Amino acid sequence: MDIQVGTASFQVQGKAERYRDNSWTVVAQELSIAHPWGATEFYRHGWNSWSSTRWWQLDKKPWRVWNNPNRTLTAEDAATDSPDIHTSSMLTALTGPDGQTFLVGAVSGSSPTLTVTETRIVASAESDAQWFIGVGNELAVFNEYAQALAKARNLTPLPRAAEMVGPVWSSWYSWFEEITADIIAEEILPARDLGYATIQIDDGWERRVGDWRPNEKFPAGVVELAARIHDAGLQAGLWVAPFIALPGTEVVDKYPQLFLQARDGLLPVGHNWGEHYYGLDLSRSDARDWLAHTMAELVSWGIDMFKLDFIYAAALQAERAGSMNREEAYRAGIETIRDAVGSDVYLLGSGAVINASIGLLNGVRVGPDTAPYWDNTERHGDPTGPSVLNALRSSLSRTWLQPLIDIDPDVAYFRTRGSLLSPQVNELTADAALVCQFTQCSDPAAWLTNDELARVHQWNETTRRTPKVKHTDRYKYTIDGRAVDFDAWLNPAGRISDRLVVK
Known part of the structure; x- marks a missing residue:
């Protein structure tokens, strides 16, 4: 017609x-x-x-x-x-x-x-x-x-980050996989004093991806750390990649039938940590049972927020044992996690399938990983590679999702230590977080100058009072009446290299 x-x-x-x-x-x-x-x-x-x-x-x-x-x-x-x-x-x-x-x-x-x-x-x-x-x-x-x-979809609004997790300090973009229990513990009181509400322990705490037990760098486990975080009046967040496992983990070796299959063995569903990994076939009830048991154990440690990473793997195109299509299997996995951890735990998806996440997850990452540099020109032909430019461009192109689900543009930067970013670009990342209404940072307090510490504290205070954000044009906004023009950085009319790098 x-x-x-x-x-x-x-x-x-x-x-x-x-x-x-x-x-x-x-x-x-x-x-x-x-x-x-x-x-x-x-x-x-x-x-x-x-x-x-x-x-x-x-x-x-x-x-x-x-x-x-x-x-x-x-x-x-x-x-x-x-x-x-x-x-x-x-x-x-x-x-x-x-x-x-x-x-x-x-x-x-x-x-x-x-x-x-x-x-x-x-x-x-x-x-x-x-x-x-x-x-x-x-x-x-x-x-x-x-x-x-x-x-x-008859969506029922889920609790938002502002009311559940507040400003988040994450370990990833400073310590990456080198985190230890001592490093996290040393950040608790400074994070509280800077106005953060949640400390999120990122990748590096587990024995191996797929083996979700604390490694030797966390000798007292995550339980003790979560208790210390709670004692400081903060919430505890934990990174986990619950839908995938690396070769050689117990779940892969003992229960290979739980994973998506290729004709000649297990199906590789992605590549990271220097090797391929496998994805759960969540159309299988026994795979969902394993997932439920795993997540119930993790939440029992006192976790208030999970960053669920690499979860797209459950929706990869593949033959499945059950009758579900790929997005149905993905949603069944998230529903299993929600049932295991309860409605009062915040679920943030990264590597999340956007269409299938709406209505189930509290929030989703909406861009590639950021990085302490503007762009990586050596990673030619890959607009998904880590950089501030790639993270900002995708995230700010997805702000229309905000009425439906929390949108995470990845961390803001304030530091000059261990970073190539100029103060102007740092400010840009801080403004993007305010626009997206999901604020997190990985800068350790000990790495910051007095001026940078003051800026972090001010930013967290602004987050807590929920600034008034107005979308005025494609990449233009006002924050409490202050004009913010991302377009001048994402689509510059002239040279901007002198504004990108710290001097």
């Missing part, structure tokens, strides 16, 4: 109903829409947290990971990735010649994927889906899409 969306007319297949004046919803497993705008600008939305998200041009090569199969497996949807065709997960949008934005996005359905050419948008899903089609001012039409999605 023909539908009128704004000033444009489109032919769609499926049951269409008018949603609002300039928008429709269409029920169809596949949707094909011709558009008249040629090689225009389009919105590319990534599949998981790390998959690059940005506005791009249809007459350029696809914005994706190039020539790195291990990275594609980890940070893209390898099942739908293409070097020849522009693909987008969940939704896409085009900019028309009049400046209006034409948006097509799934409000229901499993693994929705869109391909975009200079003449056509093709949207498909692995199940029956409902699609939103709308046109209007860019910010308004993205907001309307989010509202339609919430309505279609």
Whole structure:
């Protein structure tokens, strides 16, 4: 049937109903829409947290990971990735010649994927889906899409970071895997005095990924540390990658049937820590039982927040033992975790499948890992690699998600020790956290100057009183009336290198 969306007319297949004046919803497993705008600008939305998200041009090569199969497996949807065709997960949008934005996005359905050419948008899903089609001012039409999605899924608002975890100090971007119990303990009182509400112990505490017992660097276990954190009036967070395991771990060696299978053995689902890892087949009840037992043990240590990392692995395209499709298996895994840890524990997903996480997780990472440098030009053809630029670009391209789920842009930087970032870029990361309303930092107090300590304290105080943030243009905001222009950094008109690096 023909539908009128704004000033444009489109032919769609499926049951269409008018949603609002300039928008429709269409029920169809596949949707094909011709558009008249040629090689225009389009919105590319990534599949998981790390998959690059940005506005791009249809007459350029696809914005994706190039020539790195291990990275594609980890940070893209390898099942739908293409070097020849522009693909987008969940939704896409085009900019028309009049400046209006034409948006097509799934409000229901499993693994929705869109391909975009200079003449056509093709949207498909692995199940029956409902699609939103709308046109209007860019910010308004993205907001309307989010509202339609919430309505279609009958979302019940989950508690937000502001009320559950507050400002977070995380160990990752200072100590990485070199953390020890003593390092965490030394940070507790300074973190409290700086205004943090949660201390999150990141990767490095476990014996091996998949073996979730404390290693020799935590001789008294995590229980003792969590108790000390609580005694200081703070909450305890813990990193875990519950859907994956490295070769040689007990669960892989004893129970290989719990994992996704290839024809010749276990299926590698990603690459990190210098090797491939395996993913649980969460369509299996025994895999979910193992997961429930593991998470129940971890939460019993006194954990108030979990950072669930690499969880996309449960939604990788693969043969499954059960009848679930890949996003159903992923959601079953998250539901298992929620049942095991309870509703009063905050769940933050990283490497999370965005479409399948809404309504289940409290929050999701919305960009690649950040880093104490602006960009890594040696990592050519990989917009998912760690850097401030990649983290900011994707995160600030996903702020439309904010009404649906907490959005984590990754940590802010204040330090000059162990960092190549200028004070201006540090300020940019701090503002991005305020815009996204998820504030965390990894700077140890002992690494900071007096001025930097004062700035952290002020930032945490601002977070606690919830500043008024207004979205004024694509990458422009005001924070308590102060104008913040990220566009000048993400899409600079001239040279900005003199502003990027600490002097």
